[in-house]
Amino acid sequence: MSTTRILVLSASQILPVIPRDTVLVDHALVIRDGIIQTLLPREEALAQYPDAEHLHREGHALIPGLVNVHTHSGMSLLRGLGSDRPLMDWLKRYIWPAEGRLLSPEFVRAGTRLSVAEMLRGGTTCFSDMYLFVDDAARVVDETGIRAALGLTVFDFPTPWAQTADEYFQRGAEVVENWQHHDRIHYTVAPHAPYTVGDESLQRVAERARELAVPIHMHVHETAGEIADAERDHGERPLARLARLGLLDQPFIAVHMTQVSAQDRDLLQGRPVSVAHCPESNLKLASGFCPVAELLDAGVTVGLGTDGTASNNDLDMIGEMRTAALLAKGISGNASALPATAALEMATLGSARALGLADRIGSLEPGKQADVVSIDLRAIELQPMHEPAAQIVYAATREAVTDVHVAGRPLLRDRELLTLDLDELQAEAREWGARVLEIQRELAA
Ligand SMILES: [Zn+2]
Numbered sequence: 001m002s003t004t005r006i007l008v009l010s011a012s013q014i015l016p017v018i019p020r021d022t023v024l025v026d027h028a029l030v031i032r033d034g035i036i037q038t039l040l041p042r043e044e045a046l047a048q049y050p051d052a053e054h055l056h057r058e059g060h061a062l063i064p065g066l067v068n069v070h071t072h073s074g075m076s077l078l079r080g081l082g083s084d085r086p087l088m089d090w091l092k093r094y095i096w097p098a099e100g101r102l103l104s105p106e107f108v109r110a111g112t113r114l115s116v117a118e119m120l121r122g123g124t125t126c127f128s129d130m131y132l133f134v135d136d137a138a139r140v141v142d143e144t145g146i147r148a149a150l151g152l153t154v155f156d157f158p159t160p161w162a163q164t165a166d167e168y169f170q171r172g173a174e175v176v177e178n179w180q181h182h183d184r185i186h187y188t189v190a191p192h193a194p195y196t197v198g199d200e201s202l203q204r205v206a207e208r209a210r211e212l213a214v215p216i217h218m219h220v221h222e223t224a225g226e227i228a229d230a231e232r233d234h235g236e237r238p239l240a241r242l243a244r245l246g247l248l249d250q251p252f253i254a255v256h257m258t259q260v261s262a263q264d265r266d267l268l269q270g271r272p273v274s275v276a277h278c279p280e281s282n283l284k285l286a287s288g289f290c291p292v293a294e295l296l297d298a299g300v301t302v303g304l305g306t307d308g309t310a311s312n313n314d315l316d317m318i319g320e321m322r323t324a325a326l327l328a329k330g331i332s333g334n335a336s337a338l339p340a341t342a343a344l345e346m347a348t349l350g351s352a353r354a355l356g357l358a359d360r361i362g363s364l365e366p367g368k369q370a371d372v373v374s375i376d377l378r379a380i381e382l383q384p385m386h387e388p389a390a391q392i393v394y395a396a397t398r399e400a401v402t403d404v405h406v407a408g409r410p411l412l413r414d415r416e417l418l419t420l421d422l423d424e425l426q427a428e429a430r431e432w433g434a435r436v437l438e439i440q441r442e443l444a445a
Pocket of ligand 1: 072
């Protein structure tokens with residue numbers, strides 16, 4: 001018989017996200033077998049659970065683990081490659097050729113490990129992935145203790161992972177089979193983009209996502225060029241095509257959405273469609289601006305993502321919250337657009353909702369998984385502390401993250417990774433980095 005493990009995790013402040021705009025002072029989370037049982041004033045928690053393990057963080061804030069709603073974790077060995085070029089030029093001249101030469105299970109495992117280390121050190125406890133060799137990414141998720149929604153990727157063209165649409169679906173089915181009932185591995189079905197997946201495969205995607213009861217996860221309306229090409233070739237906007245094919249009648253995560261017409265807004269409203277906002281990738285690739293404040297006002301669920309490190313160049317969700325909050329004000333001309341607490345909610349519960357995981361993660365509420373991040377707010381740069389959410393979003397950096405728990409298990413303690421070896425990661429990154437450079441030189445020659 002296994003014994004019950006109770007952890008009392010306390011800090012000077014807790015920002016549970018739900019109830020909204022709440023700061024609990026000197027409170028504790030009581031965590032039983034990885035699940036939040038209750039939130040109590042610290043003294044009360046200690047009196048009620050005298051035998052529990054107790055971890056207190058003075059001067060820190062506890063927030064729900066950040067949920068990165070869109071990334072390509074296996075790509076991190078290509079971090080920053082071909083920077084400062086527009087999307088299609090960047091993809092065709094740098095990313096796709098390099099991937100064509102390098103993609104392998106080893107490449108994806110090493111890249112995913114590097115990404116997981118970065119994410120944990122920045123307070124991300126769950127990531128929604130879209131890449132290839134998904135089984136290898138699952139292995140890293142299993143080994144490192146992080147949580148993920150792995151995209152079962154579909155393309156209509158060959159990659160080193162699969163040659164045909166049939167094979168992509170087959171590979172995806174194998175992943176689900178291999179990791180059945182894993183409590184930290186979730187899925188999406190992930191057709192890459194409207195311009196890389198045809199109608200027939202998209203209909204199969206919809207069917208597969210319904211069978212698995214998971215969302216579809218797809219790059220949609222990333223650039224104005226994508227829309228212009230689609231209108232020229234198909235006579236309709238990509239979102240309208242997806243609606244016509246029935247994909248928007250079930251949970252669907254539209255990544256980017258920098259181009260939103262009145263017609264698009266009508267298609268989004270009242271449907272189970274969420275938007276994955278990736279502001280830094282959109283800024284870096286000059287893709288456009290997602291009208292986040294407008295979408296939130298229209299009742300659309302919006303989650304926050306970093307996109308991959310090839311186009312960002314980091315997986316820093318605290319930095320991403322700041323960019324999102326500032327950008328929303330800049331493009332709407334309204335200083336009250338996306339306030340700090342809303343940015344925090346977007347990066348936690350918003351992403352969790354998009355992934356269909358809001359019953360488990362995204363806020364510090366009884367019954368949810370104890371995915372918790374501790375942020376040290378004692379630095380002089382953050383004083384005086386009037387509004388912790390605003391300080392976290394506008395002033396803190398990811399280096400302030402000290403502790404990370406996923407399902408109550410510590411994965412980062414005092415900034416030290418407990419399930420990954422930094423020296424090994426450094427050596428691995430150097431080795432792969434040298435190969436990436438060599439290939440870049442060969443491709444340029
Ligand atoms: Zn992406």
